[in-house]
Structure formats: structure tokens, C-alpha cells
Amino acid sequence: MxxxxxxxxxxxxxxxxxxxxxxxxxxxxxxxxxxxxxxxxxxxxxxxxxxxxxxxxxxxxxxxxxxxxxxxxxxxxxxxxxxxxxxxxxxxxxxxxxxxxxxxxxxxxxxxxENSGINEMPAEENSTDVDLEALIIRLPERARMVFVLHALEGYRHEDIAKMLNMAVGSSKAQFFRAKQLLKEFMGVDDE
Amino acid sequence: MSDFDDKLARHISALSKEKQPERVLWRGIELGITSAQNPASNDDVSPSTVTSRQWIAIAASVCLVTVLWFAAPFAFKADESRSDGYALINAMSVQQQQQVNSLLASYQSTPALTQDWQEQLKELDDAADVIKAALKDDPDNSALIKMLHHVYQQQIALIERVHAPKWQQI
CATH class of the missing domain: 1.10.1740.10 (RNA polymerase sigma factor, region 2, helix turn helix motif)
Structure with missing residues (x-):
């Protein structure tokens, strides 16, 4: 079957x-x-x-x-x-x-x-009902682009670095920054 | 993997892969691809079609002239201040073009320091076009005029910078 x-x-x-x-x-x-x-x-x-x-x-x-x-x-x-x-x-x-x-x-x-302005909005309550898309849009430009390409589209940091004309390390750093900000937006405390 | 990574992964997999635009985009795309096709399609047009189209065009022009003849006094009166404002913008653009041309002519024999300066100049040109298009609708918008002025200044600065760097002047 x-x-x-x-x-x-x-x-x-x-x-x-x-x-x-x-x-x-x-x-x-x-x-x-x-x-x-x-x-x-x-x-x-x-x-x-x-x-x-x-x-x-x-x-x-x-x-x-x-x-x-x-x-x-x-x-x-x-x-x-x-x-x-x-x-x-x-x-x-x-x-x-x-x-x-x-x-x-x-x-x-x-x-x-400045290329890194974060849209000022209060952090979300720590709930399961998170509008991830709205939070992604709040990210600063470079962090957002790296996050979308890596986490959502599955590109490797090496490819992203070429696409965005940045160093591989910068791509990784921007991804880390995006995750930290998302954590903050979601109201999740550091473990 | 931390709890947060797990949580994030769950949100990512729940994220919709699709999103529909609010605006109807096809019309613009169709226009874009039709204009890209036009040179080829013109070749296919038979001479008789061209003749009939010419007649239609002539008839349309005659109608347009007639309408304008009667409507112009009212339209121009209502739009007088607007066109005056835009005439100033046009004058500004002409003056800028002359200044750019004379600068480029004076630096003709001086090698440029960067390769992509013309691309940058073109980008600034495109920016000026966008602002001018906006000014057409709102010729008295001082913020837009300032922007245009700023773009023009940037163009001059760019040409001067790539041809006459500071270390040469010292």
C-alpha cells in the first residue's frame, strides 16, 4: 500500500x-x-x-x-x-x-x-503564536537578507557572501545577529 | 541545538512559502515584455497594415489637435503654476547637463582613478530621473527639489573626485 x-x-x-x-x-x-x-x-x-x-x-x-x-x-x-x-x-x-x-x-x-536600523516595536509576548514573517521584516537589511537566504532558502554562507558581496564571516555574523534579534523580538530570554 | 533554535526551526517550517502581492503585477509585466518584443514584431507588420495604421494615426492626431484647440485655454490656465514650477526643474537639469559636459570635456585627457565611475554617474542619473518624475506631479515639493539638487551636487563631486584626487592638488 x-x-x-x-x-x-x-x-x-x-x-x-x-x-x-x-x-x-x-x-x-x-x-x-x-x-x-x-x-x-x-x-x-x-x-x-x-x-x-x-x-x-x-x-x-x-x-x-x-x-x-x-x-x-x-x-x-x-x-x-x-x-x-x-x-x-x-x-x-x-x-x-x-x-x-x-x-x-x-x-x-x-x-x-545607517544600514542597520531596527524597526522599533515592542517585543512579542513569549507565546507560540508568533508571526515570524513580521519579525523578519523588522530585522535590519543585511541581517534580514542573510537570514532569509540561509534559514529560509537554504543557501550556504559561501554563496550568500558572493551574492551580497561580503565576507563569509560577515554572512555568519549577520545570521547570528538576526537570530539574536529574533530571540529578542520573541521575548525569549538568553539561556 | 538550543530550545530557541528548535522553536525557530518550527516557525520557519510553518512559514507559508507563498504570498500574493496586493497589486496586480501582470499588466506591468505584459507591458515590459511587449516593449521588449516590439522591434521584432514591427518587422512582421505588412505594408497594408502600416498604411491603415498611418491613417488611423493621422485621424487620431487631427482629433487630438481639435480637442486641444478648444480645451487648451482652460487646461493651461489651471496648470499654469504647475508647469512654471516644472520649467524651473527643466532649466536646472539643462544647466546641470551643461556643467557635467564641460567638466567631462575638461577631464578628457585625465585618467580616471576608478573603473566604475561612469556606472556610478549613471546611477545618480537614474536617481535624478526618478526625482524628476516625482516632481512632475508635485513641482513645488521643496524636499524633492533639495534631493535633486543634492544628486546633481553628487554628480559634480564624483566627476571631480575620480579625475582630480586631493593628493594631486596638494
Whole structure:
């Protein structure tokens, strides 16, 4: 029985991938309707990643649009060696990061903004009902980006360091900082 | 692994992988990909289609001119102060461009200290464009004018800094 169930699940995955494969092929041929279906299937995950990386709805929406415009242009580069969703996720992360650099670079230079402002909000009660997403958004930018890429997306610190143009040690330090702040936000005492 | 790490791991695994945007994004994407496609699609248009489109364009222009002829006096009156404000911004931009051009010309034979200064200059240009776009809607916004002024100053400082570093002047 267990064996049969595994086969059914496997068949579903294969079927799903097959139809996605067709959509990708059609999109490569310039079929906008197929691309729209790909968009509908993936916008939720793309936007979620952009929102968690940028920490801002407007910027996340703009970055998501940029992701899909670039995807339309670059989909020919997808060779099918990896899962499409994995490839799209790495494209999304890179585009969102470079989008943030473009948007924030000049603002920071102009106003000399400190890169590590923490949104001031009272700590949550030490309860099980924690809105982790809201707490992630409260993190300072670099700590948030490292936390999202490492803890949520599973990137290694070595990869994050390259993506964010920082030392591996800095990535680890930012991750530690993010965890400390989350602990504080959740109202958890140091053990 | 500490208790907190366990707790955090549980919250992370409970976190939804998806989130829907509040704004409809497809329209902008469609516009973006259509404009990327346009050069190719123009080639496919037959000469007869072009002719009919030209006729439509001419008819539309005639209508527009007629409408403007009647509506302009009212529209311009209401918008007079706004356009005056933006004319100042335009003048500021032209002056800045002239200053940048003359500076670049004067440093033409001087090697730049960094490779990416033009990229930085372009970034500042993009920033100025964003501010100018905002000023179009609100030409009297003093904070935006200050920002634009600041960006322009940064452009000048950047060009001077990469071409004439302080140690050369001493």
C-alpha cells in the first residue's frame, strides 16, 4: 500500500513537471499565454521571496515584475538540468538583490542612511503564536537578507557572501545577529 | 541545538512559502515584455497594415489637435503654476547637463582613478530621473527639489573626485 502511494505521488510530480516543461517550451517559443500560466503558478513564491528580502511591499512588487520580465528574456538559458522552481528561485534572489542595490544605493549615499536600523516595536509576548514573517521584516537589511537566504532558502554562507558581496564571516555574523534579534523580538530570554 | 533554535526551526517550517502581492503585477509585466518584443514584431507588420495604421494615426492626431484647440485655454490656465514650477526643474537639469559636459570635456585627457565611475554617474542619473518624475506631479515639493539638487551636487563631486584626487592638488 505504502509502495502504491509512493508511486502515485511520484506520478503526480512527473505529470506536473511535464506540463510545466511544456509551458517552458512554449514560453521559449514566445507564447505569452503559456508564460502567463507560469506567472500564475510561481508569482506567490517569487513575491514571498522578494518581500522577505526587500522588507517592503512596493519594492517587492517592483522586483517581482522585474523578475518576470527578465525571465521572459532569459528563459532560453534554462537548460532543464535543475528543477525550474529552483532555477527561478535563484534568479529571483539575484534580481531582487540587484534591484535593491539600484534602488537603495543612491538614497543611502544621499542621506547617509545607517544600514542597520531596527524597526522599533515592542517585543512579542513569549507565546507560540508568533508571526515570524513580521519579525523578519523588522530585522535590519543585511541581517534580514542573510537570514532569509540561509534559514529560509537554504543557501550556504559561501554563496550568500558572493551574492551580497561580503565576507563569509560577515554572512555568519549577520545570521547570528538576526537570530539574536529574533530571540529578542520573541521575548525569549538568553539561556 | 538550543530550545530557541528548535522553536525557530518550527516557525520557519510553518512559514507559508507563498504570498500574493496586493497589486496586480501582470499588466506591468505584459507591458515590459511587449516593449521588449516590439522591434521584432514591427518587422512582421505588412505594408497594408502600416498604411491603415498611418491613417488611423493621422485621424487620431487631427482629433487630438481639435480637442486641444478648444480645451487648451482652460487646461493651461489651471496648470499654469504647475508647469512654471516644472520649467524651473527643466532649466536646472539643462544647466546641470551643461556643467557635467564641460567638466567631462575638461577631464578628457585625465585618467580616471576608478573603473566604475561612469556606472556610478549613471546611477545618480537614474536617481535624478526618478526625482524628476516625482516632481512632475508635485513641482513645488521643496524636499524633492533639495534631493535633486543634492544628486546633481553628487554628480559634480564624483566627476571631480575620480579625475582630480586631493593628493594631486596638494
Amino acid at each position: 505504502e509502495h502504491t502511494q509512493q508511486r502515485v505521488v511520484h506520478a503526480n510530480v512527473v505529470f506536473g513537471n511535464k506540463s510545466e516543461h511544456e509551458l517552458i517550451c512554449k514560453t521559449k517559443e514566445g507564447d505569452k499565454q503559456a508564460f502567463r500560466t507560469l506567472y500564475d503558478d510561481h508569482i506567490g513564491r517569487v513575491y514571498a521571496l522578494c518581500y522577505r528580502l526587500t522588507g517592503e511591499k512596493g519594492m517587492a512588487e517592483d522586483a517581482s515584475q522585474e523578475v518576470f520580465i527578465q525571465l521572459w528574456k532569459k528563459i532560453a538559458n534554462f537548460d532543464g538540468q535543475s528543477q525550474f522552481s529552483t532555477w527561478l528561485h535563484s534568479v529571483t534572489a539575484n534580481i531582487a538583490i540587484s534591484y535593491m542595490r539600484k534602488q537603495k544605493g543612491w538614497v543611502q549615499r544621499m542621506f547617509n542612511l
